[in-house]
Amino acid sequence: MLPRLARLSPVSVCRAPLARSFHVTATRLHDPYGLETAKQPKGGKRRKEMSVEEISAAKKAREAALLKNVRPKAEQERQQAKDEAEEKNKRLKKLATFSVLFTAAIAYTWLVATKLPEIQKKGEAKRELHKGRTDFDRTETVAAPRDTTECYDALAKVYDDKMKWEERWGLIFRWRHKVAKELEGDVLEMSCGTGRNIDYLDTRKVKSITFVDSSLPMLEVAEEKFRKAFPRFKRVQFVQGKAESCYDLAKDSGMKYDVVFETFGLCSHEDPVKAITEMKQLLKPGGKVVLLEHGKSAWEFITRYLDKKADERAKIWGCRWNLDIPQIVRDSGMTVVKNKTGGFGTNHLYILEVPEEPKVEPVVKVETKVETKPEQK
Ligand SMILES: C[S@@+](CC[C@H](N)C(=O)[O-])C[C@H]1O[C@@H](n2cnc3c(N)ncnc32)[C@H](O)[C@@H]1O
Incomplete structure (x- = not known):
């Protein structure tokens, strides 16, 4: 060893x-x-x-x-x-998640059981108060109407780039989707601008489409965009013209439409009420006018802001963004089928129809025979 x-x-x-x-x-x-x-x-x-x-x-x-x-x-x-x-x-993580969910579920149940009806009631009362409210003290700050064609001629090349972010922040794509859902049959887009609605078009539902704008450079951008997006769609035309005289434009062809629509156009017209009444005349029986417009809000502080910046906006964009859209629609005399407001009350979506003609009762001639007693001789 x-x-x-x-x-x-x-x-x-x-x-x-x-x-x-x-x-x-x-x-x-x-x-x-x-x-x-x-x-x-x-x-x-x-x-x-x-x-x-x-x-x-x-x-x-x-x-x-x-x-x-x-x-x-x-x-x-x-x-x-x-x-x-x-x-x-x-x-530990599982335990924490479970505790949060459990607490949230209890809080939610408690809220639904006790507070929700109260909150709903308050909300309804508030909405009712703001609905269509135009009475707050507001000195007239809407810019004077003018022909904005030159302004848009100059903006055509940069319009999409400049608008892109404003539209993204305002979630405008959601509103354009809503408009696009209404488009079917023969369609006319008034004040199409650079064709910002083209991306939302469903050409399977649209039989033909006519684009109208007063500014040729804007119309050219729209045409380029459309041909690129739908190269095989042939039933399309691009027309330079004004909304206020669109009925005259279509008079020769006699063309009528299932839907005439306009997005953010009324704000840059000289006469928005006339524009709507002209659009109305282009409708087929049962046709509709679809409007997506921006204007003053029922929320006072928002409208005050729009008023404050109105001049600046009109100068840069040629647009009057604090117009009273509900009032313009009322003045056009069309029947409101659907109305939706959003974006802090500044976006207004309208679906309008031609009001039914009051029925005139046919005059029936009633012949009354007056029986006369035979004369006594
Ligand atoms: C704010 S842009 C809106 C463009 C487009 N509709 C959109 O949603 O982006 C307004 C457009 O209306 C056009 N416009 C202005 N006044 C017009 C009028 N009286 N008739 C037809 N178009 C007009 C302008 O040339 C411009 O393209």
Whole structure:
């Protein structure tokens, strides 16, 4: 025993217990460097004696093998600790989510059960108060009407770039979608501008489409956009003209439409009421006018802001953004089928129809015979 122990290096002695835990074979414990085994191979035949270099190489190899066995254990322990921490985190997260959802559910149930009817009542009262309200003290700040054609001629090239962000912030695409849903059959777009509604068109529902605008450069941008989007759609025409005289424009062709629509156009017309009445005359029986316009809001503070910036807006955009759209619609004399307001009360969507003619009762001539008594002779 003693001579064998003497052969063990101090490293191997202190590693012996660790090595045991990794099931190092009894042979290794007994002969950690495998020197004995190397000297006496199986079968009992004695091999050639090992040189000093060979012995030290074998010694190094054995030491490396032992170290290798130690490293995985430390790594395993670290990995295990990490897994446990992750598991704990996951459990905590689940618990937190559950508590939040549970509290929210309880709060919601409580709100619905106790406070909701009260809140709804208050909201309704407030809406009723603001509905169509135009009576707040507001000195006349709407810019004077003017022909804006030149203004839009100059804006045509930059219009889309400049409008892009304003429309995104105002979620205008949602409103354009709503308008596009109404388009079917023979359609006319009044004041089409650069064709910002083209992206929303469903040409499967549209039989023909006519684009009208007073500004030729704006119309040209729209035409380019349309041809690119729908190269095979041939029943399309682009007409330069004014909304206020559109009936005259179509007189020669005698064309009538299922839908005449306009988006953000009334604000730049000289006579918005006349424009609507002209559009009305272009309708087929049962046809409709669809308007998406911006104007003053029923919310006082919004309208005050629009009023304040009205001059600046009119100068840059040629548009009067604080017009009283509901009043203009009333003055046009058309029947409101649907009306939606949004965007802090500044966006107004109208679906209008021609009012039914009052029925005139046919005059029935009633012949009354007056019986006269025969004269007595
Ligand atoms: C604010 S832009 C709206 C363009 C487009 N409808 C849109 O939704 O983006 C107003 C457009 O109305 C056109 N316009 C102005 N006055 C007009 C009139 N009297 N008749 C027809 N178009 C007119 C302008 O040339 C301009 O293209």
